[in-house]
Every structure is written in C-alpha cells, then in structure tokens.
Amino acid sequence: NAGVTQTPKFQVLKTGQSMTLQCAQDMNHNSMYWYRQDPGMGLRLIYYSASEGTTDKGEVPNGYNVSRLNKREFSLRLESAAPSQTSVYFCASSEGSTSLNTDTQYFGPGTRLTVL
Amino acid sequence: QKEVEQDPGPLSVPEGAIVSLNCTYSNSAFQYFMWYRQYSRKGPELLMYTYSSGNKEDGRFTAQVDKSSKYISLFIRDSQPSDSATYLCAMIDTDKLIFGTGTRLQVFP
Numbered sequence: 001n002a003g004v005t006q007t008p009k010f011q012v013l014k015t016g017q018s019m020t021l022q023c024a025q026d027m028n029h030n031s032m033y034w035y036r037q038d039p040g041m042g043l044r045l046i047y048y049s050a051s052e053g054t055t056d057k058g059e060v061p062n063g064y065n066v067s068r069l070n071k072r073e074f075s076l077r078l079e080s081a082a083p084s085q086t087s088v089y090f091c092a093s094s095e096g097s098t099s100l101n102t103d104t105q106y107f108g109p110g111t112r113l114t115v116l
Numbered sequence: 117q118k119e120v121e122q123d124p125g126p127l128s129v130p131e132g133a134i135v136s137l138n139c140t141y142s143n144s145a146f147q148y149f150m151w152y153r154q155y156s157r158k159g160p161e162l163l164m165y166t167y168s169s170g171n172k173e174d175g176r177f178t179a180q181v182d183k184s185s186k187y188i189s190l191f192i193r194d195s196q197p198s199d200s201a202t203y204l205c206a207m208i209d210t211d212k213l214i215f216g217t218g219t220r221l222q223v224f225p
Contacts, residue, residue, distance in 0.1 A: 004159070040124070042204065042217040043160070058212075090159050105213065107159030 001026050004108035006091050012114045013081045021076040021111050023091030031094045032074035033058075033105065034066060036087040043090065049074055050096075081115045088112050119143050122205055122216030131225050135192040139205035139216045142186065148208040149181050151190045154218065155201045163203075164190065195223045 007022045025032065034046040035058075045058030049068040063085060065077045074093075078085060089111045094103040122139045129135055137151075148167055152160035164179040166172045166188075172179045178191040188207075192199055200223050205216040 040217055042120075042122075043215040045212065092159075104162050104165065107161065109159050110157070 004091055004093055004106055006108040006111050008111060010112045014116050015082060017081050018079050021089055023108060024073045025093040029093035029095050031096055033092040034076045035090045037090060038087050083115045086113060086115045120207060120214050120216045123219055124217055126220040126222055128222045129195055131197060131223055133195050135195050135221060137190040137203050137219050139188050140186055141207060143209055145209050146207040149188050150206040151179055152204040152206060153201045154204060160204055197223050197225055199223050
C-alpha cells in the first residue's frame, strides 16, 4: 500500500496564478483532510471531507477550494495564489466518517509551495 | 493565547539520555491526546495515542496526561540519533484536531 500520496512535491507560482494540489489514499478511508504547516503556527486545517460527496471548512479556508472527487481522491485548489499561501501542504486521511473523528490520521509527504 | 502551547526547541541531547517533551493546553474539553513524530521534509506520523488522564507506554516511549494541570508529556528513554525529529502534540475537541507547533529534538552520538 502506498498510503497517502500527494502531487506535486514542489511548486513555485507567481501571484495570481492558480493550481490544484492532488491527494489520493489507498486505505479505503472515509475522511480526508488538507492542512497547511507554517513555522511557529503548527498544522492548521484548511478543509476536510468526512465522506464522499461532503466537504467542510476548517480553521483557515479562505483562498482555497476543495473537491472530493471520489472516495480515494481529495484535491485542493488555489484560484488566485497569494504570497501568504506560501507553505507546506499536507493531505491526511482517517477511517471514520462521523463529525467526531477520533481515528488516527495518516499523512502524505507534503507539497512545498512558494508563491512569489 | 493559543489553545495548545509547545516549546519549539531545539532540544539537543546526547545519545542515551532521557528526553521529556511537553505541551500545555487551555481547553478542558480535550479528551484525546496524541503525539506525532515528523522527520525533516516528511509528513507527521502517529507515535502515541491516549484517552483521558494517565500513562501509556510503548517500548522506549511513555505518554503522560495530567488533565487537572492541562499538561501532557512524552518521555523517550535511551534516546537514539534516529529519534531526531520534530514532535507534535495534538488534541481532539469534539470534531477538530488541534496541533501544537512542535518541538525539534536533536540526539547527537
């Protein structure tokens, strides 16, 4: 099993450009998450999807959109990138599908995004 | 004030030392407590998971929760250079998982 995979690994954008970060998991998990990790801020939840067909905002959703394409895939889109979105982005998945999700989250390797 | 506070380090110790990593929190509703380990340029991986107060041991690692003091700890015995990583505490409040900022640990031979 590959676990959680993310593409691309690195990306450099100019302000105003758009891009989509891809995430896939092969563990048949119901829930998937997008986080960003910044120095001194820790991991912050951007969006999550508790089951196929549902998405909800996390702590820092502004400037992002998500799509739960199917049970395996959860993408994060930046419509008009800003320097403040320079960060490391992690996708994660967990087995549960309820709002109280105490299941272990498994993380992907991350995407390092720089917005100039 | 952040809900979860964690000293960023770095914490540098010699091989074989006992390491103590700590987090404090302000929300008394937290019931589930976790420690994640994150190697450089990798995603976090779950190390320990405890529910409510008490101790949990797994090999060289012991997780301790003191809900009365709103304080959690991770102890690493006989630390190894391979333990060098950033350690993130995390806690669950109803439907959200809150992470600490992480403590960077360096174990030198």
